[in-house]
Amino acid sequence: MNGIISGLEGIYAVWLREAKIYVREKERLISSAISPLLWIFGFGAGIGSTVESVEGFSYMVFIYPGILVMAVLFTSLFYGIYIIWDRKLDFLKEVLVAPVSRASVFAGKMLGGVTDAMVQVIFLLIIGLIINAPLSPISIIQAFLMLLLISIAMVSIGLVIGANLQSPEGFSLVINFVMWPLFFFSGALYPVGKLSPWLAYATSINPLTYGVDALRGIILGTHQFPIYLDVAVMLIFAVIAMGLGVLSFRRM
Amino acid sequence: MVIRTENLTKKYGKMTAVDSLNLHIEEGEIFGLLGPNGAGKTTLISMLCTILKPTSGRAWVNGFDIVKESAKVRKSIGIVFQQPSVDDLLTGRENLAMHNLLFGVPRDIRKQRITEVLSIVNLEKRADELVNTYSGGMRRRLELARGIMHHPKILFLDEPTLGLDPQTREHIWEYIKDLAEKECMTVLLTTHYMDEAEQLCDRVAIIDYGKIAALDSPQTLKNKIVGDVVKLKQKNPDIEAIRRLDYVRNVQEKDGLLYLSIKDASKHLQDLLTHTGPIDFVEVRSGTLNDVFLHYTGREIRDAGAEGGFWERVMKK
Ligand SMILES: Nc1ncnc2c1ncn2[C@@H]1O[C@H](COP(=O)(O)OP(=O)(O)OP(=O)(O)O)[C@@H](O)[C@H]1O
Ligand SMILES: [Mg+2]
Numbered sequence: 001m002n003g004i005i006s007g008l009e010g011i012y013a014v015w016l017r018e019a020k021i022y023v024r025e026k027e028r029l030i031s032s033a034i035s036p037l038l039w040i041f042g043f044g045a046g047i048g049s050t051v052e053s054v055e056g057f058s059y060m061v062f063i064y065p066g067i068l069v070m071a072v073l074f075t076s077l078f079y080g081i082y083i084i085w086d087r088k089l090d091f092l093k094e095v096l097v098a099p100v101s102r103a104s105v106f107a108g109k110m111l112g113g114v115t116d117a118m119v120q121v122i123f124l125l126i127i128g129l130i131i132n133a134p135l136s137p138i139s140i141i142q143a144f145l146m147l148l149l150i151s152i153a154m155v156s157i158g159l160v161i162g163a164n165l166q167s168p169e170g171f172s173l174v175i176n177f178v179m180w181p182l183f184f185f186s187g188a189l190y191p192v193g194k195l196s197p198w199l200a201y202a203t204s205i206n207p208l209t210y211g212v213d214a215l216r217g218i219i220l221g222t223h224q225f226p227i228y229l230d231v232a233v234m235l236i237f238a239v240i241a242m243g244l245g246v247l248s249f250r251r252m
Numbered sequence: 253m254v255i256r257t258e259n260l261t262k263k264y265g266k267m268t269a270v271d272s273l274n275l276h277i278e279e280g281e282i283f284g285l286l287g288p289n290g291a292g293k294t295t296l297i298s299m300l301c302t303i304l305k306p307t308s309g310r311a312w313v314n315g316f317d318i319v320k321e322s323a324k325v326r327k328s329i330g331i332v333f334q335q336p337s338v339d340d341l342l343t344g345r346e347n348l349a350m351h352n353l354l355f356g357v358p359r360d361i362r363k364q365r366i367t368e369v370l371s372i373v374n375l376e377k378r379a380d381e382l383v384n385t386y387s388g389g390m391r392r393r394l395e396l397a398r399g400i401m402h403h404p405k406i407l408f409l410d411e412p413t414l415g416l417d418p419q420t421r422e423h424i425w426e427y428i429k430d431l432a433e434k435e436c437m438t439v440l441l442t443t444h445y446m447d448e449a450e451q452l453c454d455r456v457a458i459i460d461y462g463k464i465a466a467l468d469s470p471q472t473l474k475n476k477i478v479g480d481v482v483k484l485k486q487k488n489p490d491i492e493a494i495r496r497l498d499y500v501r502n503v504q505e506k507d508g509l510l511y512l513s514i515k516d517a518s519k520h521l522q523d524l525l526t527h528t529g530p531i532d533f534v535e536v537r538s539g540t541l542n543d544v545f546l547h548y549t550g551r552e553i554r555d556a557g558a559e560g561g562f563w564e565r566v567m568k569k
Pocket of ligand 2: 293294295410
């Protein structure tokens with residue numbers, strides 16, 4: 001019992017620190033508000049003017065679920081870079097020498113990253129209402145939960161990479177090799193129904209495809225896979241990613 | 253015994269930073285580690301506080317093995333790192349509050365502990381400002397406050413008073429002494445200030461190249477090793493003849509002056525001067541810990557010399 005309380009307090013302490021820093025580093029807040037705006041209005045509106053409609057939706061609305069996933073993916077993965085800065089500035093030592101388990105430290109950091117991503121999601125859901133994406137109170141809650149699950153998985157992956165690398169430059173390099181394939185082969189920008197066989201294969205082994213599919217199902221009502229499969233795949237992926245995260249933190 | 257090491261060794265590649273070290277520290281003791289830059293002090297402390305794994309050998313802190321029972325070790329210790337480690341974007345008070353949570357200070361005494369340590373390091377007025385507005389010395393004081401706040405059984409201090417003004421240093425010495433006595437806390441500290449070691453430490457170890465060169469109370473080391481120091485100026489001194497005198501322990505020549513370590517200058521000075529013959533200048537003072545240090549390491553305390561500090565070494569690679 002005491003162990004559980006001290007574990008939870010450890011998680012809370014680490015999370016609280018992350019949340020405070022996030023609010024105080026204005027650049028982080030601003031960039032998390034601006035980049036998805038650019039995608040929706042720049043990309044969505046731009047291509048949307050040349051594409052008639054996709055599956056009965058304007059292109060901007062069609063890619064809206066994909067943009068949600070993308071925003072969560074980018075913010076979550078990149079969050080791993082802060083662990084490298086923490087280590088460079090020796091701040092992490094204070095936490096690593098404290099009598100809290102590495103699992104708690106990981107959980108606190110992970111929730112900190114998830115908080116960043118979900119603040120962005122709230123921005124995006126408001127934008128969704130503005131561009132007339134078909135959102136209902138129920139679908140907003142469902143979308144939020146699904147994005148939360150995706151964020152947990154992706155922050156964990158980012159932290160695994162951050163915990164195993166020493167330099168921010170190395171992190172950027174590796175993360176690009178992880179992030180872009182995950183994104184491009186997820187069907188975030190196009191429907192996965194009529195793809196060439198190899199592309200269909202690439203998307204089907206990408207866990208993020210199932211995240212995008214779930215959100216399209218929730219928001220637009222069109223989907224490829226049953227929702228329980230989408231959720232199951234993301235759930236398993238998140239559990240594996242968290243496991244790897246805890247292992248990486250133990251070795252730090 | 254609260255801290256015990258057995259052939260504790262840490263190697264970085266071919267370089268041995270801590271070399272088969274055997275150290276015993278008793279409960280309630282304030283123990284000082286002295287040594288030139290790169291001697292291995294920080295490496296030793298990092299191993300004892302479980303953030304660095306030894307290459308070989310073993311060590312116990314508060315009775316717990318630092319590798320196999322690291323969680324229990326971490327429950328027993330407090331530490332002030334050599335490098336700054338407070339969080340810039342939190343306030344002083346927030347840093348302390350986070351530490352309270354991380355180190356499991358009971359809920360009902362958290363506020364009181366924070367107030368207590370803030371007043372010891374004189375930071376009450378600035379406690380609610382962000383740390384990035386603090387001066388270097390203020391950050392150091394905050395780190396000290398943090399290290400002692402949870403009343404650890406064993407406190408590691410890696411150059412705790414570096415960059416602090418004299419008043420604050422004495423204030424902090426007082427508090428450390430007090431805490432060691434009242435709470436029976438054991439303190440292992442490193443320092444480059446000889447006065448700090450002399451005032452604060454029950455015993456000191458001089459370490460160099462990862463090995464212990466000498467270990468005893470400051471007083472004993474001074475008596476045993478240097479005694480008094482006689483500074484002489486003489487044209488063409490006969491160093492060999494002086495060295496042969498049985499009360500002369502050591503002779504060093506520097507900048508045309510002779511420095512002699514003498515067992516008891518008040519007793520032997522007359523005799524010494526009859527042996528040296530006419531001199532230009534003589535000065536007698538009692539030996540200090542600094543003399544002991546020089547005797548063992550042959551280097552000034554701050555000398556980056558051949559070994560160099562950490563950065564010099566990294567840059568060379
Ligand atoms: N991470 C590292 N990788 C390689 N060598 C290291 C590392 N950390 C320390 N060293 C080396 O180990 C030796 C001991 O370093 P350490 O930091 O323990 O010295 P120190 O006694 O604390 O010195 P100082 O008085 O400068 O703080 C040095 O030669 C240093 O160059
Ligand atoms: Mg050091």
